[in-house]
Amino acid sequence: MITPLDQFSQACLPAIEAELRRAVAPAGGPDLEELHGMLAYHLGWEGPGAGANASGKRIRPLLVLLSCAAAGGDWQAALPAAAAIELIHNFSLIHDDIQDNSELRRGRPTVWVKWGIPQAINAGDAMFTLAHLSILRLQDTVSAGIALQAAGILQQTCLELTQGQYRDISYENRYDLTIDDYWPMICGKTAALIAASAEIGALAAQAGQEVCSAYQTFGNALGLAFQAQDDLLGIWGDSALTGKSAESDLVTGKKSLPVLYGLSQKGWFATRWHMAPITPQDVTLLARQLEIEGARQYTQAKADELTEQALKALQSANPQGEAGQALVELANWLLGRNS
Amino acid sequence: MITPLDQFSQACLPAIEAELRRAVAPAGGPDLEELHGMLAYHLGWEGPGAGANASGKRIRPLLVLLSCAAAGGDWQAALPAAAAIELIHNFSLIHDDIQDNSELRRGRPTVWVKWGIPQAINAGDAMFTLAHLSILRLQDTVSAGIALQAAGILQQTCLELTQGQYRDISYENRYDLTIDDYWPMICGKTAALIAASAEIGALAAQAGQEVCSAYQTFGNALGLAFQAQDDLLGIWGDSALTGKSAESDLVTGKKSLPVLYGLSQKGWFATRWHMAPITPQDVTLLARQLEIEGARQYTQAKADELTEQALKALQSANPQGEAGQALVELANWLLGRNS
Numbered sequence: 001m002i003t004p005l006d007q008f009s010q011a012c013l014p015a016i017e018a019e020l021r022r023a024v025a026p027a028g029g030p031d032l033e034e035l036h037g038m039l040a041y042h043l044g045w046e047g048p049g050a051g052a053n054a055s056g057k058r059i060r061p062l063l064v065l066l067s068c069a070a071a072g073g074d075w076q077a078a079l080p081a082a083a084a085i086e087l088i089h090n091f092s093l094i095h096d097d098i099q100d101n102s103e104l105r106r107g108r109p110t111v112w113v114k115w116g117i118p119q120a121i122n123a124g125d126a127m128f129t130l131a132h133l134s135i136l137r138l139q140d141t142v143s144a145g146i147a148l149q150a151a152g153i154l155q156q157t158c159l160e161l162t163q164g165q166y167r168d169i170s171y172e173n174r175y176d177l178t179i180d181d182y183w184p185m186i187c188g189k190t191a192a193l194i195a196a197s198a199e200i201g202a203l204a205a206q207a208g209q210e211v212c213s214a215y216q217t218f219g220n221a222l223g224l225a226f227q228a229q230d231d232l233l234g235i236w237g238d239s240a241l242t243g244k245s246a247e248s249d250l251v252t253g254k255k256s257l258p259v260l261y262g263l264s265q266k267g268w269f270a271t272r273w274h275m276a277p278i279t280p281q282d283v284t285l286l287a288r289q290l291e292i293e294g295a296r297q298y299t300q301a302k303a304d305e306l307t308e309q310a311l312k313a314l315q316s317a318n319p320q321g322e323a324g325q326a327l328v329e330l331a332n333w334l335l336g337r338n339s
Numbered sequence: 340m341i342t343p344l345d346q347f348s349q350a351c352l353p354a355i356e357a358e359l360r361r362a363v364a365p366a367g368g369p370d371l372e373e374l375h376g377m378l379a380y381h382l383g384w385e386g387p388g389a390g391a392n393a394s395g396k397r398i399r400p401l402l403v404l405l406s407c408a409a410a411g412g413d414w415q416a417a418l419p420a421a422a423a424i425e426l427i428h429n430f431s432l433i434h435d436d437i438q439d440n441s442e443l444r445r446g447r448p449t450v451w452v453k454w455g456i457p458q459a460i461n462a463g464d465a466m467f468t469l470a471h472l473s474i475l476r477l478q479d480t481v482s483a484g485i486a487l488q489a490a491g492i493l494q495q496t497c498l499e500l501t502q503g504q505y506r507d508i509s510y511e512n513r514y515d516l517t518i519d520d521y522w523p524m525i526c527g528k529t530a531a532l533i534a535a536s537a538e539i540g541a542l543a544a545q546a547g548q549e550v551c552s553a554y555q556t557f558g559n560a561l562g563l564a565f566q567a568q569d570d571l572l573g574i575w576g577d578s579a580l581t582g583k584s585a586e587s588d589l590v591t592g593k594k595s596l597p598v599l600y601g602l603s604q605k606g607w608f609a610t611r612w613h614m615a616p617i618t619p620q621d622v623t624l625l626a627r628q629l630e631i632e633g634a635r636q637y638t639q640a641k642a643d644e645l646t647e648q649a650l651k652a653l654q655s656a657n658p659q660g661e662a663g664q665a666l667v668e669l670a671n672w673l674l675g676r677n678s
Contacts, residue, residue, distance in 0.1 A: 026498060031523065035505040095464060099457035118438035118508045121460055125434060125467070126501035132471055132494045139487060148478060148487050155471045159365060162465035166374040169457045184370065 004326040005333070008066060012075065016061045019083040021045075023134040027126050034115075038123040039130075042094055042111050049108045056106065059334065060193060061086045064201040066330060067215050069323030073205025080137035081150055081200045087131035088154065089193060092161055094124035099169060128158075135200075142204050150200045157196040164188020171255050175274065179260045183224070191223030198222075202317070214317035218310050218331075225306035226334050231256035232299045233336075235287050245283040250290075253277065257302065258295035265293045307335050343665040344672070347405060351414065355400045358422040360384075362473040366465050373454075377462040378469075381433055381450050388447045395445065398673065399532060400425045403540040405669060406554050408662030412544025419476035420489055420539045426470035427493065428532060431500055433463035438508060467497075474539075481543050489539045496535040503527020510594050514613065518599045522563070525596075530562030537561075541656070553656035557649050557670075564645035565673050570595035571638045572675075574626050584622040589629075592616065596641065597634035604632045646674050 020043060028036040040046040044055030061082035068078035096102070097110040098120055104110065112120035135154050138147035167185040171177055198219030202212045234240055234249035235258050241248070249256045262269040269289050272278075278286055290296065310331060319327050359382060367375040379385040383394030400421035407417035435441070436449040437459055443449065451459035474493050478486035506524040510516055537558030541551045573579055573588035574597055580587070588595045601608040608628050611617075617625055629635065649670060658666050 027502070029502070032502055032505065034509065035502065095460050099460060117456075119505065121434050121438060121463075122501055122504045122508065124460075124464075126498065126505070128464070128467060129494055129497040129501060133491070133498065136487065136491050136494065144487055145483060148475065148483055148490075151490060152472070152475050155468055155475065158468040159465065159472065162461055162468060163366070163368070163371055163374065165461045166371065166458065166465070169461065170373065 003329055004322040005329040008069070008075075008323060008326045009062065012062055012065045013058060015076065015079060016058050016065070016082055016086065019079040019134075020061075020086060023080070023083040023087060023130050024127075026133070027130060035123065035126060038111055038115055038119065039127055041114070042090055042105075042123070042127075044106070047108070047114075054106050054108055056090075058086060059330070060089055060197045063194065063197040063219065063327075063330065064204070066323050066327045067198045067201025067219075067319075068205045070319035070321070070327050071202040071205035071207040071211055071215065071317070072320055073201075073207070075323070077138075077141040078201055078204035080134050080141055081154075081204055084131045084135035084154060085193065085197050085200070087127050087134060088158060088161070091124045091127040091131060092165070092193075094120060094127065096165070098124075099165070138204060142206065146203060146206065150203055153196055153200055153203070157192045160188040160192040162188075164190075164192065168255075177255055177260055178264050179257070182255070182257055182260050185255075186224060186227045187220070190227045191220045194223035194226070195219035211317050214313050218313035218317060221306050221310035221313060222331055222334065225303050225310055228257055228299055228303035228306060229335055231258055232296065232303065235259075235290065236296055241284060241287060245280040248280070248283045248287070250278045250283055250286050251280055258290055258299045261295040261298050262290045262293055265295075267293050269293050269295075303335070307331075342668055343661040344668040347408070347414075347662060347665045348401065351401055351404045352397060354415065354418060355397050355404070355421055355425065358418040358473075359400075359425060362419070362422040362426060362469050363466075365472070366469060374462065374465060377450055377454055377458065378466055380453070381429060381444075381462070381466075383445070386447070386453075393445050393447055395429075397425060398669070399428055399536045402533065402536040402558065402666075402669065403543070405662050405666045406537045406540025406558075406658075407544045409658035409660070409666050410541040410544035410546040410550055410554065410656070411659055412540075412546070414662070416477075416480040417540055417543035419473050419480055420493075420543055423470045423474035423493060424532065424536050424539070426466050426473060427497060427500070430463050430466040430470060431504070431532075433459060433466065435504070437463075438504070477543060481545065485542060485545065489542055492535055492539055492542070496531045499527040499531040501527075503529075503531065507594075516594055516599055517603050518596070521594070521596055521599050524594075525563060525566045526559075529566045530559045533562035533565070534558035550656050553652050557652035557656060560645050560649035560652060561670055561673065564642050564649055567596055567638055567642035567645060568674055570597055571635065571642065574598075574629065575635055580623060580626060584619040587619070587622045587626070589617045589622055589625050590619055597629055597638045600634040600637045601629045601632055604634075606632050608632050608634075642674070646670075 024039050027039055037046060044050055064078050064082040064085055065075040069075040093105065094111050097105055098112045098117055102110055103113050111123055135151050136147055138150050164185050164187065168189055195216050199212050199216035202215040234256055263273060272286065314327065363378050366378055376385060383389055403417050403421040403424055404414040408414040432444065433450050436444055437451045437456055441449055442452050450462055474490050475486055477489050503524050503526065507528055534555050538551050538555035541554040573595055602612060611625065653666060
């Protein structure tokens, strides 16, 4: 059965790629092929392993376009914003990979591994700039006023991203973190850009302030729910518990929601966590202990609560037609639920 | 004698600092003091050695305000643009210092030395974002249309910055460079932002396209002339030849205009350059050899020619009143000439 989300994806995803290529083109030029190549590589278009698996799922730009259509607009008009948001997401990944010392991204060597840290920092900066140039193109597809508003929202969002990133990096050396430290980090790192995707989509449809705000609330709750869900899978998901236990959040030391909950319980898990790094061999036992101490139930309850909030906010925005259905479908798919 | 530049500086410089503080404030907040502190430190406001010497000269924002006033505008209206340009300049320095592995900036430890590379990359990103947020505030001080135009110019300029930076980094490992490789790098790294300063200043005065374009040409030639002059001093300036010969561009290996000229002569200098790194002891001899091969004269002629172009472009913009005089004075001062 072809669902509304399938239908929209079929039309939107190629348009997103085309708009991204258009947005990234100014980084080219006779002696700038290599700079353009770094961006094209990171976006999954070039180099060994290029293709859909290397590109990421383009969820944020899809959210922009669906929100625009569901708010009564023409999704094609929102394409410059969709490309801008995907470029912001990818700029942050290029810099993240340097900051986290990550050598692989989507199964391929990261930009800094291939071109060195100086060029990778600069490639991220170039992608950041291209995002800002792209969003301004809303003045051609919608209006100057909307372009200015959207640019303001996007830039405020980027500030929140850097604030979330600051928290994330500074948490690495802190042993006194509690659950209260979790939400401000995740709001900035994950939810802000998803919230902006939905809000700017509605804005590109020239929806009123109240509707835009409902889309923003929807995106924010969706982002938080997604992260809580992702944190759950990072410990109790199949691949975290079995074959790839080295990738378990328990081993990488990620300050995820279940971990911070476990630490705040000051029980056996917390004692073990503070004692020494957790090895892949410990993963099964520690995951069970964390569950016994209530972290899994707590995280699931939070994810459910936020999902509820997201869907309620979306409902209040009164999303229209098949795009509205596709949006609900996308939210449910993101949260690993059958709609 | 108090000159027009003195007078304007006295009024403008405190206003620039106030606007910068306003633009950087959103990076603060209860748990974000340290992030804000990194930006305040880099801007010369906080930490050991804080003060005028640690702040840089604020030449670019001054150029924005003087260009605005000389084009018939109220310089106060251009303050958000002046702050934006200074923040872009400083964002690029924070990232530059990581890329160049520079441990000192204006006599103080660089941001990455104090807070580590991950936080320094992120602090640069935050400053970049705050710049974009600042320029949008032109919609309050001038108009929405001007804000949108100015944001477009600024972002195009940022793209040129990253292109210049890409060239600069990639030149490090190249031994086949010629003078033709110099200008594209310097256009991006130095001239683009100075050109944007003058152009956006005129734009904030709501000057016509032709006048804005003349200011842009003025700023571009001024930036190139300044760089050629700076390159000259980097080899034949007092401090490069005497006490601080370790800082001579010959020792740091900078691909400056005289060096690239010398290399293209394929003479004794080029042979020595390719043989082994140049030590402080070699500096006097090599600088003399480079002069004999014509590099000093060539560079001086280029600087003079570009200075001529800059002043001619400024004249054609018909700068008005004392601000116009101050602008000529600033250009001459920057180029080390007595006006």
